[in-house]
Amino acid sequence: MVASGVAAGIAGSGDSLTIVNPCPFASPASMEATSSVEGHEAELAREITGFSNPLVKRVRSLREKKFRKAEGLFLAEGLRILTEAREEGVLPEMLFHAGSSHPLAVELIAAMEAAGGDVIETTPDILSKISGKDNPQAVVGVYRDRLTPLERLDRTKADIWIVAQSLRDPGNLGTILRTGDAVGAGGLILVDDCVDPFSVESVRASMGALFTQSITLARWDEFLAWLRQGPGQLIGTSLKATQDYQEPRYESPSFLLVGNEAQGLPESYEAQCDLLVKMPMRGKADSLNAAVACAVMAYELLNQRRRM
Numbered sequence: 001m002v003a004s005g006v007a008a009g010i011a012g013s014g015d016s017l018t019i020v021n022p023c024p025f026a027s028p029a030s031m032e033a034t035s036s037v038e039g040h041e042a043e044l045a046r047e048i049t050g051f052s053n054p055l056v057k058r059v060r061s062l063r064e065k066k067f068r069k070a071e072g073l074f075l076a077e078g079l080r081i082l083t084e085a086r087e088e089g090v091l092p093e094m095l096f097h098a099g100s101s102h103p104l105a106v107e108l109i110a111a112m113e114a115a116g117g118d119v120i121e122t123t124p125d126i127l128s129k130i131s132g133k134d135n136p137q138a139v140v141g142v143y144r145d146r147l148t149p150l151e152r153l154d155r156t157k158a159d160i161w162i163v164a165q166s167l168r169d170p171g172n173l174g175t176i177l178r179t180g181d182a183v184g185a186g187g188l189i190l191v192d193d194c195v196d197p198f199s200v201e202s203v204r205a206s207m208g209a210l211f212t213q214s215i216t217l218a219r220w221d222e223f224l225a226w227l228r229q230g231p232g233q234l235i236g237t238s239l240k241a242t243q244d245y246q247e248p249r250y251e252s253p254s255f256l257l258v259g260n261e262a263q264g265l266p267e268s269y270e271a272q273c274d275l276l277v278k279m280p281m282r283g284k285a286d287s288l289n290a291a292v293a294c295a296v297m298a299y300e301l302l303n304q305r306r307r308m
Contacts, residue, residue: 074198078137084208092141100138158186174205175291187214236273
C-alpha cells in the first residue's frame with residue numbers, strides 16, 4: 001500500500017515529490033538561511049554547529065510523547081528507514097545529516113532539495129544529541145504523523161487487517177507492522193491504551209514498515225461499531241479455544257485481533273470475536289510472544305488465500 005504524500009507534508013508520486021507546507025519548527029530564531037518554496041518564503045537551515053540552537057532542542061523534544069502529540073511530528077533515524085519512506089513517496093519535513101557520502105544519503109538529500117525541503121548539515125555530536133544514541137545514524141528525519149481516522153479506512157482494499165489491543169512493547173509493535181507489510185495487510189488498528197507507534201523505539205523496530213502500513217487509533221467500542229457496519233471476520237487466539245488455527249476457512253476481510261503481551265485478550269473481547277482459535281503448544285510454554293503469534297496467524301491467513 002503506497003502511503004499518501006500529503007499526510008507526510010509532500011505531494012506527488014514516483015520521482016516527483018514536493019513539500020507543500022514548511023516545517024512548523026522553522027522560526028527566525030533558529031534558522032540561518034532562507035529560500036523560496038512553492039511561491040513563498042520558507043525558512044531553511046543549512047548548517048547547525050551549536051548544541052544550544054533552538055531548533056536542535058525542539059527536534060530533540062520529539063523523543064518525548066507529549067511533544068510528539070503537540071507538534072504532530074515524529075523522528076525516524078537511519079538510511080534504511082528513510083530510504084524505505086522515500087520509496088513509498090514520503091519525504092521528511094526536515095532532514096538532518098552529518099555530511100554522509102553514502103549513495104543513499106546523497107539520493108535522499110537530492111530528493112529533499114528538489115522538493116524544496118529543509119536539509120540541515122550538522123555534526124555527529126549534534127546528531128547524537130537529537131537521536132539520544134552514542135553512535136547516531138547517518139541521517140535523522142522529522143516526519144508528520146501518519147494516523148488514518150477509522151472512518152477513512154477502506155476495509156475492501158486488503159484481505160488481512162491487524163488489530164492490537166493494549167500492546168505495550170514498542171518492539172512488538174514494530175514487528176507487527178513488519179508482519180503486516182510482509183503479508184500485504186491493509187494496516188494496523190490500535191485499540192485501547194497501546195504503546196505510541198511514533199516513538200523512536202517503535203519506528204526503529206518497524207524497519208520502515210511504518211511507511212507502508214496505515215495506522216489507526218480507536219477505542220474498542222468505536223472499532224467494534226465500525227467493524228459491524230460492513231463485512232469483516234474478527235479472529236482472536238485464546239488458550240480456551242477448542243479449534244486449531246489451521247482448521248477454519250477464514251473469511252475476507254479478516255481482522256486478526258492480538259491481545260496484550262502479559263494478559264492476552266479480555267474475556268469480553270473474546271466474546272465479541274467471530275472465531276477463536278488456538279495454536280498447538282508441544283513444549284512447556286503455554287503461549288507465544290504476541291508478535292510471533294500474530295505472524296503465525298497472519299501467514300496462515302495469507303496461505304489460505306494463496307491456495308484459493
